[in-house]
Amino acid sequence: MRVVALYIDAQVADWPETASICSRFDGPIKTVATADEVYADVAAAKDPVRRGKQVLYLTRNKGAYIRQCPGTSHYTCCGYKILHVGTFCTMDCTYCILQSYFHPPVLQYFLNHADLNAELEQLFATRTIHRMGTGEFTDSLIWEPWTGLSEALIRKFAGQDCCALELKTKTTFIDTLLDLPHRRRTILAWSLNTERVIGSEEQGTASLGARLNAAARCAAQGYPLAFHFDPVVINDGCEAEYRRTVERLFAVIAPRHIVWISLGALRFMPDLKAVVQSRFPQSKIVYGEFIAGLDGKMRYFKPLRMKIYRAIAQAIRAHAPDVCLYFCMEDDEVWQDALGFRPADRGGLTRMLDDAAVRQCGLGNGSRLG
Amino acid sequence: MASDGEVTEECDRLIPLVDIDPRDERFRITTRRASDDLHLSIGRLGLRVPPLVVPGAAGFIIVSGFRRIAACQGLGWDSIRARVLQKASPYECTLKAIAANSLERPLNLIETSRALRLLDQYAPGGQAPPEHAAALGLPTHAGLAARLKTLCGLPAEVQDAILEETVSFAMACEIGRMEEGLAVDFARLFRQLKTSLNKQREILTLVAEIARREGINPRQVLTEDRLSRLRDAQDLDRNQKTQRIRKLLRQRRFPALVAAEDNFQSLRQRLALGSNLQLVPPRDFEGTRFTLTLNFESVEEVSRLRVKLDELVDHPDFKTLLTGKGRGFGEAPVP
Ligand code: SF4
Numbered sequence: 001m002r003v004v005a006l007y008i009d010a011q012v013a014d015w016p017e018t019a020s021i022c023s024r025f026d027g028p029i030k031t032v033a034t035a036d037e038v039y040a041d042v043a044a045a046k047d048p049v050r051r052g053k054q055v056l057y058l059t060r061n062k063g064a065y066i067r068q069c070p071g072t073s074h075y076t077c078c079g080y081k082i083l084h085v086g087t088f089c090t091m092d093c094t095y096c097i098l099q100s101y102f103h104p105p106v107l108q109y110f111l112n113h114a115d116l117n118a119e120l121e122q123l124f125a126t127r128t129i130h131r132m133g134t135g136e137f138t139d140s141l142i143w144e145p146w147t148g149l150s151e152a153l154i155r156k157f158a159g160q161d162c163c164a165l166e167l168k169t170k171t172t173f174i175d176t177l178l179d180l181p182h183r184r185r186t187i188l189a190w191s192l193n194t195e196r197v198i199g200s201e202e203q204g205t206a207s208l209g210a211r212l213n214a215a216a217r218c219a220a221q222g223y224p225l226a227f228h229f230d231p232v233v234i235n236d237g238c239e240a241e242y243r244r245t246v247e248r249l250f251a252v253i254a255p256r257h258i259v260w261i262s263l264g265a266l267r268f269m270p271d272l273k274a275v276v277q278s279r280f281p282q283s284k285i286v287y288g289e290f291i292a293g294l295d296g297k298m299r300y301f302k303p304l305r306m307k308i309y310r311a312i313a314q315a316i317r318a319h320a321p322d323v324c325l326y327f328c329m330e331d332d333e334v335w336q337d338a339l340g341f342r343p344a345d346r347g348g349l350t351r352m353l354d355d356a357a358v359r360q361c362g363l364g365n366g367s368r369l370g
Numbered sequence: 371m372a373s374d375g376e377v378t379e380e381c382d383r384l385i386p387l388v389d390i391d392p393r394d395e396r397f398r399i400t401t402r403r404a405s406d407d408l409h410l411s412i413g414r415l416g417l418r419v420p421p422l423v424v425p426g427a428a429g430f431i432i433v434s435g436f437r438r439i440a441a442c443q444g445l446g447w448d449s450i451r452a453r454v455l456q457k458a459s460p461y462e463c464t465l466k467a468i469a470a471n472s473l474e475r476p477l478n479l480i481e482t483s484r485a486l487r488l489l490d491q492y493a494p495g496g497q498a499p500p501e502h503a504a505a506l507g508l509p510t511h512a513g514l515a516a517r518l519k520t521l522c523g524l525p526a527e528v529q530d531a532i533l534e535e536t537v538s539f540a541m542a543c544e545i546g547r548m549e550e551g552l553a554v555d556f557a558r559l560f561r562q563l564k565t566s567l568n569k570q571r572e573i574l575t576l577v578a579e580i581a582r583r584e585g586i587n588p589r590q591v592l593t594e595d596r597l598s599r600l601r602d603a604q605d606l607d608r609n610q611k612t613q614r615i616r617k618l619l620r621q622r623r624f625p626a627l628v629a630a631e632d633n634f635q636s637l638r639q640r641l642a643l644g645s646n647l648q649l650v651p652p653r654d655f656e657g658t659r660f661t662l663t664l665n666f667e668s669v670e671e672v673s674r675l676r677v678k679l680d681e682l683v684d685h686p687d688f689k690t691l692l693t694g695k696g697r698g699f700g701e702a703p704v705p
Contacts, residue, residue, distance in 0.1 A: 307696065
């Protein structure tokens with residue numbers, strides 16, 4: 001979706017980064033004293049979620065840049081850290097939880113990078129292993145057309161040995177990243193799905209083929225890669241379609257390039273359902289067999305999750321028996337059923353992923369967390 | 371509140387009944403049609419309160435007293451004494467028509483809807499001042515009034531269901547957003563089942579979601595063979611029909627979940643736990659903890675339960691209950 005208006009927080013109006021972004025933008029630009037005017041613009045629209053994707057607000061991150069990933073109780077969380085560089089997204093996936101996460105949802109990009117760098121330096125100084133990513137409250141690479149954020153982060157992470165950065169995306173905005181001296185400290189990651197789900201539920205995203213080609217180009221430049229089958233959407237014929245996606249993945253990417261692959265079935269807070277029903281009346285995605293999970297999120301009935309996980313895991317294992325394969329927010333029962341072990345058997349999920357990062361990203365000289 | 375300065379005049383007159391057009395119901399508020407109850411009293415005591423009429427293009431239009439006039443016609447009268455409004459605007463007639471009803475008795479939902487609609491229809495500028503509605507005892511909250519106004523535009527069968535109170539106001543508003551045929555289908559079903567609002571909501575949601583899921587019209591779900599057979603079943607009472615219809619719809623909306631529930635149930639039955647031992651699975655089979663409840667009064671009973679528990683631990687179906695979730699408890703016991 002095209003950004004059609006740019007709002008600038010008066011506090012960052014004369015910053016060089018602001019000028020740089022403005023020079024790459026050809027729509028109306030307005031400086032505002034507070035965010036209220038931006039929120040009012042978005043809230044007044046017939047479809048505030050859509051408007052929120054078309055209005056970019058340049059401002060400061062007034063909270064912490066580095067945050068703990070908000071895992072939920074009862075399900076195994078991976079101990080990830082979030083680098084909070086901005087919010088929301090220009091693509092428009094029907095299932096996107098960000099639609100009901102922010103009130104109102106606004107595309108914001110934070111410019112106080114001195115604070116970001118200070119927080120990173122502090123973390124690097126602990127010399128403990130960390131994994132972090134920018135793709136939790138936004139897509140990591142949507143900012144590429146306007147900013148040099150990814151380049152700066154890749155260079156920054158290349159200068160240390162204990163933290164791996166994961167840039168998670170559904171775009172193919174990698175051209176500016178290919179020749180950077182990354183020292184394998186940055187993992188480029190793509191969300192993968194079936195052609196059907198991408199076509200019907202992921203508006204404005206790159207096709208599966210384009211994502212895989214972009215990944216292959218990054219692999220050729222020595223970048224470690226990750227893939228996330230998330231959200232796995234269960235519908236008639238999905239097992240065969242996910243197997244086909246796995247085939248296509250391994251047809252272009254050798255397992256040795258892959259740091260980890262995650263699987264996560266579609267889950268959402270109950271209030272997202274009404275948003276999807278009203279914004280995407282054609283979508284059938286919320287009419288799956290959902291039950292209320294132990295964390296209050298809607299999840300597919302567990303035996304259905306187990307079945308599709310078994311199928312995808314089996315397909316992945318057939319190509320990459322040793323790749324680090326994990327579940328995002330599932331319990332031991334699911335792990336045992338689909339993968340044949342529980343995270344605790346291998347030192348816990350955090351340990352498993354840290355090990356994979358150490359191996360694939362060359363992290364070292366650091367002590368482990370927890 | 372009645373006017374723009376002019377005083378509406380009213381006079382009593384004897385009017386031939388043939389001069390009153392009972393089919394002109396533009397000011398009708400009451401939903402009651404039958405006038406048998408009035409027959410008797412008017413026949414015995416005469417017409418104690420004269421109806422209110424207004425001169426029309428040909429003859430008179432009834433403002434209030436529809437049932438009284440019908441009763442007089444039924445009694446074979448030639449003429450009646452009526453109050454005739456002179457120089458009354460349609461809006462003034464509306465106010466009088468509503469007042470004659472709402473200040474005498476509580477209006478039902480359809481009557482309230484008609485009253486609010488009439489006010490808007492004839493108010494100068496298209497919207498009646500809220501104080502007029504308030505003076506007539508009508509709701510003034512804008513959102514509530516807007517929803518109420520839709521009711522009298524609903525198909526007759528839906529309105530009947532509202533009047534019978536088999537469909538609540540909340541449900542009527544939901545049904546009112548549907549296309550007419552579907553709204554009528556739901557009204558018929560709910561009139562037949564006479565079930566609670568929560569169950570109606572459940573049925574409505576299941577039907578809508580099945581239709582979305584399967585890409586068909588919701589009316590096809592409601593007219594599906596098995597559902598129709600349940601509705602027609604002579605040997606089932608209303609509660610049984612409701613229960614089976616809900617189960618049927620749930621089965622179609624959540625096939626794997628309901629199959630797992632059924633499989634779990636039959637495995638549990640095979641364990642023959644008896645009445646002193648209850649085994650409850652985690653809600654929707656999501657968690658991993660089962661609950662076993664033991665009921666006893668004496669040491670002897672505990673002793674018997676201990677034997678039962680020992681048998682249970684070795685029972686292959688019990689193992690399947692605990693480990694067969696990935697297969698929906700549907701296949702052979704896990705070795
Ligand atoms: S790409 Fe990610 S952040 Fe963007 S709309 Fe889709 S799910 Fe949301």
